[in-house]
Amino acid sequence: MKVQVTIDDQYQEIEVHINARSFDEEVEQLMKQLQMPMTNVIDGYVDQEIRMLKVSEIYTVYVEDGKVYFQTDEEEYQSKKKLYEIEELFTQKFSRVNKSTLVNVDHIRSFQLDILGTTALILHNGTTVHVSRKYLKDLKKKLGIGRE
DSSP: OOOOOOOOTTOSSOOOOOOOSSOOHHHHHHHHHHHSOOOOEEEEEETTEEEEEEGGGOOEEEEETTEEEEEOSSOEEEESSOHHHHHHHTTTTEEEEETTEEEEGGGEEEEEEOTTSOEEEEETTSOEEEEOHHHHHHHHHHHTOSOO
C-alpha cells in the first residue's frame, strides 16, 4: 500500500481518496477503519460503579458464562457490549485469539509454542492466553511477524 499526504490551505476538512485496482477485502477494511469513530475509552462496570477505562489499560476482553469482561492490571470489569462489538470498535488495538477472547496487541510480551503445536501468549502482566489455530495467522499478520 502506498500512502500520499498533501497539505494545502485550499482544503477545509480532511479528504481521503482510495485508489485501487478492485474493491477487495483490504479496501473494505480500510474504509471501515477510516469511518470508525476514534475513541480511547470504554465503559466498564464493577459493583454499582461505572468506570471509564482507557483502552490502553485493557489487557484482554473475554466472555465467561455469557458475560463480557475487561481485564486490566488492577481489576476486572463487566461490559454491556457484545464481544464482536468491542472487536469492531477497537480493531486496530485488539485481535481475536480464540472464540471468546480478544487481546490488546500492545500488551503481548511473547509467544509460547508447544511441542504439540499449540500456541499461547504471555502478556506483560503475566497472564497466559491460549491462541486458537484459526486466529493465529491473522494475529501474526497484525503483528507483522512470520511469513506471508
